Amino acid sequence: MKTSTSTRPPAEPVASNTAPTVTGRGICHSFGEGELKKQILFDVDVSIYPGEVVLLTGPSGSGKTTLLTLIAGLRDVQEGQLYVLGHELHGATRDELVDVRRKIGFIFQAHNLLPFLSVRQNVELVFELHPNVSVDEATERADKILQLVGLGDRLDYMPDKISGGQKQRVAVARALVAGPQLILADEPTAALDGKSGRAVVDLLQSLAREQGCPVLMVTHDSRVLDVADRVIHMEDGRIVEPAQ
Ligand SMILES: Nc1ncnc2c1ncn2[C@@H]1O[C@H](COP(=O)(O)OP(=O)(O)OP(=O)(O)O)[C@@H](O)[C@H]1O
Numbered sequence: 001m002k003t004s005t006s007t008r009p010p011a012e013p014v015a016s017n018t019a020p021t022v023t024g025r026g027i028c029h030s031f032g033e034g035e036l037k038k039q040i041l042f043d044v045d046v047s048i049y050p051g052e053v054v055l056l057t058g059p060s061g062s063g064k065t066t067l068l069t070l071i072a073g074l075r076d077v078q079e080g081q082l083y084v085l086g087h088e089l090h091g092a093t094r095d096e097l098v099d100v101r102r103k104i105g106f107i108f109q110a111h112n113l114l115p116f117l118s119v120r121q122n123v124e125l126v127f128e129l130h131p132n133v134s135v136d137e138a139t140e141r142a143d144k145i146l147q148l149v150g151l152g153d154r155l156d157y158m159p160d161k162i163s164g165g166q167k168q169r170v171a172v173a174r175a176l177v178a179g180p181q182l183i184l185a186d187e188p189t190a191a192l193d194g195k196s197g198r199a200v201v202d203l204l205q206s207l208a209r210e211q212g213c214p215v216l217m218v219t220h221d222s223r224v225l226d227v228a229d230r231v232i233h234m235e236d237g238r239i240v241e242p243a244q
Pocket residue numbers: 031032040058059060061062063064065066067
């Protein structure tokens with residue numbers, strides 16, 4: 001696995017011989033049927049390389065979340081080619097999609113913590129998708145990553161007893177705990193004040209880089225633009241800035 005340190009310069013050029021983690025070519029996507037059918041993505045090309053932090057920006061409704069959920073294997077690819085972590089998602093079976101999702105860490109605006117599970121249990125839950133990881137190992141790995149995100153003293157707290165920023169850090173820990181090969185984040189700082197939002201993206205950047213996996217983050221938050229190695233800008237379902 002590629003490793004990097006905090007001294008790694010931002011926007012380090014990606015070696016041209018590095019295989020992309022994500023390659024999309026000619027992706028089109030529509031919602032609805034018949035007369036109500038509306039095309040949302042038009043011929044989108046996108047590449048994401050190991051180790052980079054890429055921001056996906058653009059006005060509301062421009063198709064950012066649709067693209068992110070396609071890459072996540074959460075929607076069927078209708079048209080175009082989309083390779084994620086070596087899998088072609090167009091025409092992929094359910095099992096293949098589950099396999100891809102297992103390798104991806106997701107962070108959403110609403111952190112989606114389960115209110116009846118403790119901080120530690122919310123993170124351990126990820127291993128439900130990894131039956132080869134024992135309960136003891138799941139606990140050990142959850143505790144370790146929660147220490148890393150600064151929540152080692154909140155392991156047994158319930159979500160309603162921690163702050164919004166801490167909840168989002170639990171969500172980051174959950175996204176990273178299984179050693180993902182790609183992190184997809186949709187507006188991870190939207191619900192946070194400036195300081196907490198900054199802490200979350202800094203953490204995401206440094207931890208993601210330590211684990212060597214790329215981050216693709218949808219954001220409207222101009223306060224976090226500086227974490228980007230690259231910005232992909234979308235308008236009306238098209239990428240208007242070069243994708244690579
Ligand atoms: N499940 C769906 N069914 C029908 N239309 C949808 C669906 N999901 C999204 N859309 C439409 O697709 C368009 C793009 O939505 P998308 O969520 O991808 O945009 P976005 O750029 O992420 O916007 P925002 O920044 O507001 O989250 C919007 O017009 C939206 O209404």
